[in-house]
Amino acid sequence: MIKEDIEPASEEFESLIGAEGDRWSYTARQTEILEGLKQKAKDQGLWNFWLTDSERGYGLSTVEYAYLAEQMGKAHLGAETFNCSAPDTGNMEVLERYGNDEHKEKWLKPLLNGEIRSAYLMTEPGVASSDATNMRMSCVRDGDEYVLNGEKWWSSGAGDPRCKVYITMVYTPDANRPRHQQHSMILVDADTPGVTKLRAMEVFGNDDAPHGHLHLKFENVRVPAENLLLGEGRGFEISQGRLGPGRIHHCMRAIGQAEKALELMCKRSLEREAFGKKLAQLGANYDIIAECRMEIEQARLLCLKAAWMMDQGDPRAAAPWISQIKVVAPRVALKVTDEAMQMFGGAGMSQDTPLAKSWTHLRTLRHADGPDAVHRRQVARKELRKYTQEKV
Structure with a gap:
């Protein structure tokens, strides 16, 4: 299909x-x-x-x-x-x-039926969101409501006219709770008064309409208290359960994009001629194609290992494997796509192939759900713990 x-x-x-x-x-x-x-x-x-x-x-x-x-x-x-x-x-x-039952009836049911879309609001323009404990969107209890103030950006899908709910990470500080229990997750109806769509975030000059990644401003946005999930301080607990599988999904789709790019590259190399030879026979193109195939296979196997670890039911044990694939898969797919663009010449950067759009998506994926540097740090810390009892 x-x-x-x-x-x-x-x-x-x-x-x-x-x-x-x-x-x-x-x-x-x-x-x-x-x-x-x-x-x-x-x-x-x-x-x-x-x-x-x-x-x-x-x-x-x-x-x-x-x-x-x-x-x-x-x-x-x-x-x-x-x-x-x-x-x-x-x-x-x-x-x-x-x-709760009301949330499921209002949002989960139509989402499962494919009738509406949703957005996940986490990162903020005013802080280094690669350390998610920095997030500071204010969320203050006022009677039977919470009042939200602050800004979110890179809110994927918030531009879609079908988007009806924002799942939003907010700051609910309490000096009696540890560092990773200062945030909460709350459901915000997309039509709630006080939410302003400031702009579409462009990715290499592309606004990714009509789905889009928006910069949003919340000004005294009042949300029913029952829309806070699990309770105050449980935001990271929820987000880690959500992001782990999502990262694997992103990475496997990236491998699919790499496969598509390699397919296009191979066909192009056999269809076009230059200097009296097929493109495949020129320069280092045999080696380039071979390296792409081998690196895709390695990335796929690593991703499947991360998926298997997730299936064992221990998210903490799976985490370093997910971090590994989150670095490797976009990087490999980006390399393969770049090589395919090179094989196509000017056409590879144009709208005549899907390669340029794929390249921008993959380069962006190296930031989405945590930048490469953060994931490499997690992998290294896990590795170093084998050799020391100290925190690293």
Whole structure:
């Protein structure tokens, strides 16, 4: 279905962005394309693969889902066709695990049905969010409500007109709690008064409309107290459970993008000639293609190991493996995509191939869900603990 239906449909879908003047809405044809693909997936029972260990899901392990996520990464609409898009997958998991019956009816049910979208609000412009304990969006209890003030940016999906809920990390300090229990997670209806969409964050000059990553401002935003999940100080507990599987999903989709780039590179190298030879026979292209194949295989196996570790049920033990793949997979996919762009020459940087868009996504992924440096630090600390009893 991905090769025959989703890839060509994705090309038409992307060509229509802003076709009617408003980049932040979907044209009738885009809606027809997307909803048609989703209905076809539903009709075949190919829906909500990502939801492991749940009666609502497909019954897959993280390892099993990883193979599917790789295939979805090969097309722009791949993940959404099967209702497996970020940030919705992680948000649905949060709602299922920690939401009350009202939350589930209002947001989880339509999310599971693919009727609405959601956003996850974590990073902030005023602090170094690579250390998440820095986050300072104020959340103060006032009777039966919490009042929120502050700014969030890189809020993926907040620009989508279908986005109905923000799952938001907030600062609820208490001197009697330790450092990682100073934050909480709260559900904010996207239509709540006081939330202002300041701007779309551009990625290498692209606003990624109509889905988008927004910079939002909260001014005296009042949220029902029951929308706070688990209780004050439990934000990191929730976020780590959410981000672990999501990072694996991102990485396996990145491997799918690398596979697609390698496929395009190989076909191009055999179709084009220069200086009387096929491109494959020129320079170091044999070596480049071979190295790409080997590095993709290594990255995939490491990702599957991280997925297997997650399936063992100990998130703490899985964490360093997830950090490893979070560094390796985007880096490998970025390299393969860059080599493919080089093989295509000027066309590789244009809209005539998916490579340039893929490159920008992969380069951005080296920051999303934690930058490379933070994950390398975690890997190194785990390694050094084998040789010392001291904290490192």
